[in-house]
Amino acid sequence: MFFDWKVSYINAAPLGIQQKVIAINGQFPGPILNVTTNWNVVVNVHNDLDEPLLLTWAGVQQRKDSWQDGVSGTNCPIPAGWNWTYDFQVKDQIGSFFYFPSLNFQRAAGGFGGITINNRAIIPIPFGTPDGEITLLISDWYTKGHKELRNIIKDGHDLGFPNGILFNGFGPYRYDSNIVPENIQYLSVFVEPGKTYRVRVSNVGISTSLNFRIQNHNLILVETEGSYTVQQNYTDMDIHVGQSYSFLVTMDHDASSDYYIVASPRFMNSSTEASAIGVAILHYSNSQGPASGPLPVLANELDLSYSMNQAKSIRWNLTSSAARPNPQGSFRYGQIPVTDVNVIVSGPAELIDGNWHATLNGISYFTPSTPLKLAQHFNVPGVYKVDFPSRPMNRPPKVDTSLINATYKGFMEIILLNNGTTVKSFHLDGYAFFVVGMDFGMWTEDSRSSYNKEDAVARCTTQVFPGAWTAIMVSLDNSGIWNLRAENLDLWYLGQEVYLNVVNTEKDNSENPLPDNTIYCGVLSSLQRDQDRRIDFSGSQLNRLKPAALVFVPVTIFCLLLL
Template structure:
């Protein structure tokens, strides 16, 4: 852990020395993370602010840039950030999950250093410790294409970062106490847009300003706790141009479903009579509907937004079919110039033989009267020593066992659930298929750290090998998150070409906290710096590795 001044100065000195070798540009950020008070729904509660704000600062960078974020933890409890969708090539050391890093202790600071290697697109960051995600500490990370690489649309007049999601009035510490006591956090109390939750007719200041005839890019992320949402602009179509780091074949939409953990970019053209218009965000697939609005104002426009809102998409079963069809309309733009994932060439994924199939079935369980969630009968338990550190120091056998979870779910997956660290060995550079099968009556969303994957299918029913004939093996979108609807399955494909310890998790944070997650340990057999970085000198040690001599690094 760095001291408040000298550690960061040391990093700056190292960076200054390396700049002469023509490295990619560096961006430096200094964050002071504090508590504050927010009242999105009219109920004051403790929130987590970065430099006094929620949402936090936008990290604006370009493909291959190096990012250094010096985080000062001024909370009264440990803190850690993850960078949702950033692949951290060869560098799971800064992934910011409990299985990879020790948290930043109160009153100390730590500098995250990573590179947005071969990536473009829209992502977000958030705290992974405790139930901090429910309180804030969230912001957008946007990665532009390099200036000489054309994008498949004209430069917008401006870009706007939008964090949306559900909000609870319970407070993050009360919610954590509920989960620790074996109970659920319950349903959210409302929806927020960039930390505010205005309703139709309220006197609110405009969030964004349009000039007639110009086009604007909205980068929108659902960073909520559990609720899928739909967003739409009053009187304006949206052109979807980017989804989780991939340029798409461009289609116009009246409204977009955005599931927990997902991000996308839409273009909106100011082609309506000059006045005010609403951006509407509403909950999806929930028994109690929630919504919020924000205002777009045309320069020189006259008149408030109309109270007549654009139509909400259908709900319940019909809404599931509607949302699946929207997923099927997404197609990767294979001709666009952009950074491509998986440099071994696996973007030709339809021509690669599958070496391993992992079928994951989620379950909701009560063990000794306490709520838990599991994958294939294993409910993940966090260890005192981060899994990656235990593995690197050669003491993994003292903290966890590999491969407790089978690749196929047991016949009665909800019975005899184990609570234990859930780590699967992954063979470096193997091409794998993961099936998510949802037998519950609630929607699920999943995220895989360290990789992009190809979401090749979502269909109702149970998966079987013959279902592969329905896969999109040509232009499925390379992305980081996938939704799995009630009574449905989803299939993804990826190459395990990024060595490290990587978290596969439910993005429903109650489920993540209570065990619906696992880790892939992907080791390079050559222990080479070409494949994975050695343990950074600035890494904080904790648990059983505290005080142990540092192993020999990779060469």
């Protein structure tokens, strides 16, 4: 499947104030990447921004191919005015995810879009075929531009309360004229009475946990980030930064009026929250009038325990198949011996050598000019060290490029502790991990007695509540260099990330080779040839940077004519 995307600024006013947003092919948000298990996906990205760009495919597990990951540790940025072609396979995977720009705080300006990976026809889904699908991208939003926001973060200030919450790039429906100004464009979702829809919801925002609910309608949770779940009814769901869920929603109510779809900030001061609630409209085809009255109330608005218990209630569906024709429960993760243990503590931003940084185990990640993966491939010394501490060290914090030395085909336990005051999300590229436990207080060795080793859900993003811990387990069967990061963009930007170095030293190492279209930077810049940005072989893979590739085009055509 081939996609040709131009990433550029457009003017938009999602909250009524004109600002620059990042669009893909003129769309904000970008197009949905709708593919099927095991498809090869080719995305040619033209960078028409005024600064370097990378797109990352959050949750898509490029098997043995971290070259396509689109983060600073694996790829050189696409310079402004250049294009680069991603080429990866969505191997043995299904589910709901999203993509976004990974550099320079750009996600705060947009550039994101949904990813849907469908089952192959021979693998049944564990519920009746929905009558339709709806993708909702919910996000906190600021009227300041992403460049101004990143300067605010660098200066040691908080982002503050968002100016609004968007649904698919649209501002709130005017449910209250005292709160929502006039002339705000809002999202209407059109449905047919009596039909059931699969609603895929992703929190693509930068820092705010959001609660999602639909007035008078139940949400039957069926999938999260590539795992089918035990089907349970929820009236609302907390969706933390970077997380994605699928719900079945049946349109079984009368159509006397439309219904509210709501995404509201969690764990924030309610006196200011009212000005930043996202509201879309669910419109039955036979609706008799507009939605009216108060929004559906969120119980336990500031109750962290309610949210944690909700997260613990999500279970893996052990009997359903996912990407392969065997039950998810046949992978008995609870019986696998743990080979590596990492206890990782995250705290609030702090001053280190006069600059603001965020740390994991006292180390704030320094981004070298040469990506880690390229440095490893070309044996460039001094770019990074594989000495990230497996537990917090009693020493002053520092800025460094330190990787986790992971054991290929090992089984790693990671305990994430949050010493801050806000909910944090953590994401691991290249893998799905099992969320086996979470609780308030300090983690100890005895905490393992509370782990769920039977039906914990497998996903790629998990929340860690303030003053609490979350334990995950992951089978390290995907060689490469993979990013573990805070999805909260302010903390990620300040260095709260680390990479897992998963090296396959076996003779059967089948990790994908260095791509022909690799961009070179840092100490390897001399290997780069110039790009003529006017080259455009739409629909082919020949637009992969190097004009030298043109030399082979006539030869290729001549050979084809001889066949």
